[in-house]
Amino acid sequence: MVAHVRGRLTTDPLNFEDIIADIRKGEIKIPKFQRPFVWKEDQAIKLVDSIARGYPVGSVLLWRTADKLNSERELGTFQLPQTDEMTPTKYVLDGQQRITVVYSAFGAAPTDPGFKPVYDLRNEAFHVGTDALQVHHFPLRYVYRTTDLLNFRTALQTLDDREVLQERLDALIGAITGYRIPVVELRDLTVEEVCPIFERINSSGTRLSTFDLIAAATWSKTFDLAAHAEGIASELAPKGFDGISNETILKCISVVLIESVKKEDVLRIRELGEQRISDATNRTKEALRKAIDLLQKEFSIQAMSFLPYEAHMICLTKVFGEVKSLDAAQLKRLRQWFWLTSFSEHFRGASEAFVTSSSREAVKWIVKGEGECARFGSAPTAANLIDTKFHFRAAVVKAYVIALAKAKPRNITNGATVDLVECLSSYNAKQFHHIFPQAWLKRENKKNIDSLANICMLAAAENLAVSDTPATEYIPRAISEHGVDVDDVFSANLMPSTTELDYSAVDYETFLKKRAEKIATHIGKLCEG
Template structure:
């Protein structure tokens, strides 16, 4: 059985709205013939916005899709956005020219289904000008298979070029010529040809159309669409809204990312950078403000990109030098960088007092988890807070955050991709940890730069806790993690703390307190561990971490 190319059905959310939390008109599902959809593209009724990627399917994927249609297999649905919004769109598809769209007329922008509809357009409407074209396609009636041809010459009669399907007279003239073969299977070939024709004429797919929704309402729907496993985002959508011969938003953001890559921060999300460009252009951080970029000239957009690029460069330098964050992998929350960049956009040279304030703001918002739920209201208030700070109306960047206390370190588990795990790693790095068994300095560079958690190990060994009936979740809480060399961790294995810590105490001697402090382990936590009292150890270790937090936040 042939397999069709991966194509996910379009996903829509009727709750997305333009007014009062409801769409002005519900998404409209229809069932359409593929030939008609292809024709609508060529007539300019369905447009491919500039955010759509170039055709990327390999030849075998094209054949797989055609085979799926011939066998009446489902190939997924298509998502359209019917709107009067003016977006820059492609003028060609599958080497075919798209007709000019009437000005002001509502059009349907193709949000999902580009590769499939491009394939159908190319297969059915190929103009036959280049032998090596991927659209030089035929169907072998005997083999019951599609194939690519490499010549403009007519193929054997039992092979029919697919672009004849749109011209019934030419197609059936070819079918009638099959009788000249004089072969015993002529009747079967004719039947196969008629079945193929009917399949492509009658094959239908589901089409969902979003009606007259704003960019702000379409954006969250758009961001859920997958194409080749890569989510399309509002960045791609806004590229189409702002594109001109002089300005390409994708290229502009890529230029900023390339600059940041030299500083090891090239992985900062494009959407975060887009928020900053919006602010630099006089708007805000939210999706509604981002939509305002369409109103600016290419010169104004280029100026906003330039100031954003400079701001991000300074913000990254600050994170590297002042916060000891070596790469984007260790940033607790990406949207912290958006606000941080706005600070450095508005203030070219920060005073020592301002630098100290920004450091406190960073640690407070990180530990409090403020950016874990950054909504439109927060975006607006944070932008105002930065402006007040930049104009010296305030001496601190005011965000509504609260000290979570020591409990956060016993409530959350250690996972490399979570914010508080990254924060614990940064806190330990700040303390310049020493190995518990050898008192040697631990190189935190690799762990921070690569986001590598292999150097982090359980203080109370996991297997030991399991033997005592402690649940895995409790064994993996943040307060139970320290940095150890692989050799020391191997020596500890699954021994009880009361066992291996005697060895530690003996070997370290007068250096014990220093080593414990560098690992954010209080004397009380150490004594609890010496008694194998895990609950008390967690409480006391959490207090030690919280103390380190207080020194950075001013809480």
Template structure:
């Protein structure tokens, strides 16, 4: 094992040249943006932030991952390849923040990291923040870290500052240029040695993907787990759930939940490989049944709409049956399944202690399926207006829950009165299909702040084209655009939890009335 030090510049160059790569058995990039900001803060303040572990080899693996949202270039022939065994999240964060050469795929969850020039000296507080956008008035305070090693960008983002602030940023640049990242390099062409290193890293608590290991463990001439996952992914892609096959942790948790009663790939290591092969048709049936139920009964037409992906596991357990057999259940069980779904979404039970919650729900789902006494869906919950005051943010669990609530009220296009093609709209699930009911421009002109404007209760299904039609009009004016003989305006507005008399330019009155309807509908769904 060699011990080396890499500068940030060297890391950037090694990745863009194809020298550093991500093996397929590594999991994808999963850090939240505040964690990325804290990593930069640790580097800046000289706090320990961990090392990287590379496996250096002359042979390129057949299967590799992207680095976050970057597709890596092919390595140059004369270079050996460094595969990242440990530290992928740190490496991806550093590269994504500072690189300027590769073009990333779109990632709505990623935000730029900024240095806060007004941050205090408190060692506990971070001097770096993740922001979606910095207004012109804020450019005196926030410096974008993405231009720190880009001379042109550096100049354009400092020329408007006074000498004191420029000096501060110059020192910031010097610090990041000088910092070195400790790297351990394992040099070996013996893959058995590399496999032992993988396993030992895993035992030390570093979360590596066990799919490759499990695939080899369960392999037989007529059964390849990787092929089974690929086939399942291809099948589910037609229904918007290809992501289940892409997320090996999630699908392995479904396998473990069905076969062992507990989620998590590590649970499968205690099972016999031949048992996994023999029982895999039950797994496929369970996942298919769960997704069919989500799609047809709850309007969850895409995995990215599921507020908490782990919710798929108990449902897969409920629907798991031998090949060719379906679960038969009565109306009471059907209602209990739906109540469990909505109460889980609104209570955010899966936002913490996910494993413990999932194990409990798996047990109760089995009891429900077998007609035995159970508490499945009996979750303490009180939905109130506070839920609908949170901000609309694509990707947030509360926003997904809100969108599904709207979807289950059979919404119609505000302008045409036609029923919205939910499959089309929800498959794309992006900000362009949802807009403010009371226009943002109108509210800003009337002194409302962004949290008040962007609360869930002010959003509805509204395409970009419809939103442009509304433009900067007052609600009392654009209400007239909804009239005519083409459709029943009251019925259309009711499908969006609105009423015509509330489009009177009184935003506070509108919000109060709409939130009351949203709470009432949520109570109906969770009853």
């Protein structure tokens, strides 16, 4: 059913004096889930200039509710006053950057820190204030301060061009005090009703997580979900697994506690009691440790950026939340599940409901051996591999990189073992090499230049040394230098042996076909566990 908010939504334009007054009373607050103030001075100056010119500067969206969210952020550099539990609060859902600039420019005390714009009445231009202001420099923080404004006007009278400057000052103050900014206020909506609105307004630009909103909404004096997540992240940091987000940890807590990552279910966490939540948090911490250990040892994954899907971490956490360790048969089924879901893009575009059901399916298959692994997908064919481009953000490409790592690759050029910890900790394009160099292929007008079947792991220094040298030149040279080790080096890179291909004369299309077959065989074995 579609929930309508008509009747609980007001759209009144307000002047800055009213907004500033509400901020000073503590009625307008910045919820903790909002990103910090990030605007640069030039952005703030442009906003003030637009106001002075009467240009539209967008609207502000507030959520008026009696429910108290988690501790609010400061407004820029300004401390927000505390309010009692009974006073309704207007939380800023959209427009935080603008409202912070407005308060700092027109509402803060002259001695307060922060953005202090002044208007040069002679040059008719705004700039950031300094301690050495001249008489014709008007601090905008005087606009709503009667005494300061009168004193400034008096000082202007000492100047020869006072009449022109007074006229410009009057026009500026009139523009600011007469400006009315559209304020949309959502009144007494539940968190469930606010969540989709919050998602819509933050669908572009810097994405704000709805889970951050939920963490704030589930907060109480005895429970802070976000704090639990941050604690887990800090404890996991020494394990060297980089990039696991607060949002992912929150989902892992949720799947262990209530077997769901759906927003409407997570919102009910606060009803479960502090002891149950605390126990689940501890179980999640241990489950995440074991999941990370497995990802590092079994798949050489050192960072979230190399994990094909966030859902893999959520499902693995659910598995280790159910069992302390896996026997040989369970570990084999886990491998099957991981490789099949990765290469079949099982979780592509997965909804929260799908991830929730998938976590249960993972437990059934991995832990209990129920069902068939074929439901998780199938291994790619050689043709699939040839047609797939190396684009690192794609889940199937990450799976391919991890599959390469399972072959324990060695540099094609010098035979040295590739440092997998370095390669799978942070993505660096120089650690992945076009076996037939990209520049050469472009000159030859070849197709499938970025095919997975043309990509191997190679240390950055060796990659640089190869540069755009044709494969038919640098590979035969490497073959000669490897001597009796050559087939071992090529096998570690899932490349056809020197008895299968003549690398001094092989054409690109034949190479792709033969190597794709080797890779497909290797991946097929991985998918069998």
